Amino acid sequence: MSAVERPRLRARLAVVYGAAAVLLGAVPVAIVGLGAWTGRSTEAVGAGPGGVDAGNTGSVLVAVGVGLVVVALVAAPIGWALAGRALRPLRELTSAASGASADRLPRHGELGRYAEFAALSATLADLYARLDGAYAAQRRFVADASHELRTPLTAQRALIQLTLTDPDADTTSMRAALADLLRNGEQQERLVAGLLALAQGQQGRVTTEPVDLAALVARALAARDPAPVMIHTDLEPAVVAEGDPTLLASLVGNLLDNAIRHNVDGGRVDVGTRRTPGLVDRVGAARHGTVLTISNTGPVVPADAVDRILTPFQRLTTPRTGTAGSGLGLAIVRAIAEAHGADLRVTPHPGGGLTVTVTFAAGGQVSSSERPASMRDH
Template sequence: MAVVGLGAWTGRSTQAVGAVAGGGTASSTGPVLVAVVVGLIVVALVAAPIGWALAGRAVRPLRELTSAAEGATADRLPEHGELGRYEEFADLSATLAGLYTRLDAAYAAQRRFVADASHELRTPLTVQRALIQVALADPDADATSLRAGHAELLRIGDQLERLVAALLALAQGQQGPVATEPVDLATLATEAVTARRSAAAGLTIRTDIQQAVVARSDPTLLASLIGNLLDNAIHYNLDGGRIDVETRSRGTRAVLAISNTGPVVPEYAVDRILRPFQRLVAPRKQSGSSGLGLAIVRAIADSHGADLRVVPNPGGGLTVTVDFAAV
């Protein structure tokens, strides 16, 4: 009996001690939790404005870039200083600066082209108007004079038609290929030379035409490119001069080369004659040249991703090489 009583007493004592210990742990944890919660709230209140300020400073360059882009127009593009000088966005700023520089050059070229085209169109239209006014103002005009005036009007109309066709060809060349199919430069070059034999009277045309297939191209645009190169070689040549036409395959490339004799072209003038309506000398005959031939060639070559090289010949004339991807 004594042993049983001792065990019961010991069990009750242990439960009592555990109860006291448990109660002490619960009472001491409460203030700690309160302190942690209060600390978190204080940290959040302090960190929120600091984080907001840091975030605002971080996105400030983007806001400046956005503001500069929104204010960009064709007449005013942002300068490099307006794009900010932040190291974090240095690459983006430099990329946008380069983009705006290219756009500025493109807009300037477009304005120059519009002015030149307006001048080229105004001259024949003015002559047409003058011829009509003279015919109407002459009370004694007879059939012979009227026929002569109408013949001149038809000639000017043909000139305008060729100019409009050249402008359309330039626009199509800048737009890029519509069809993408394999085209043999040899076939197009042969057809272009045959079609211009009469226009090249007094000139010697030598050909070295081999198969040269351009993998993905527009046959209409390539025919226009070759035709304009031949027309340029014919119009700006010398009496008794020469034209060399060559097509060939070179590895994975298809190459077209047209060389002609003619007036001496300075090296510094090459870029100029590739622009619309730029002529160094007058054509050798009244050929009705639009002044857009080499500009069309460059536009078509660029749209096909071809390498265009224009090199003045030492004795005069040019050698124009267009290097296409054959595969």
């Protein structure tokens, strides 16, 4: 709470209303008083034909002063009441907001009834609706994450107990148990890394700088063993003018891992980067967007399951190649795409597999003499 006492809007409105009433009341009274003071006839303002003589001037001025005081005394409480009534919708909004919680958020009808506050009411209602969705998603995420983390921990505990209670355990069985524990630990490590990447993607961009998607794809491919699938690339320099290099590298890596893991032996993964058609800005410079496309063969994905596979911890099938994933890959991709304001489209193939297209909005400038250099089929 601020140490400086802030003025109250209601008090200021009451003063304004009261002052307006006094001024409006003072005008006719002042006209009468002016006529009496100058000794002129007040017939024009409603007095009798005889006017007001000089002997009555003092009493008229006193009456004027008393009248203004009475108007001020009456206007003050009326102004206070009118100001309170005018500010009632704000009090209703404040009351509704103060009573909000993660389990109960105000509805639109609880946020004021007056047309003048319709925009503010609608804005708050939309905010509360988004918060409600975020709270629900957070609760689901925590429940799913707890389940996913509990499963490998339970497996580790069972493996350790079986090994310790085995009277015939020897060096070989111990080594086998340790190898299983190591694999289990690696699975947990991948899960925690996925959770961290998802949290960073949902948090939004930390840094913004030009990022070449083609370079990110080349580095990601160099760090991976795609066997037993074939990787085909068609990479043009495609710069995201304002991107977070760490998050975009995570986006590319997760898409590649997903395309390789959910594939078939001898399958194919196609990776491409390109510019969108150039646009001309107000100073005549060409500007372009960028597109990343990754397509793979693999099991058939029903069209109505696309939203599901973009949700954390949702898996439609067991991976055909590579190791099991955490179920976070495409959820991470969606979070990072949203953080960059990019359009994410996931299209299933009738014969199996997916095409994932991420389109980033127009950004950096391109000179008319620049020509893309392509890298094909690595």
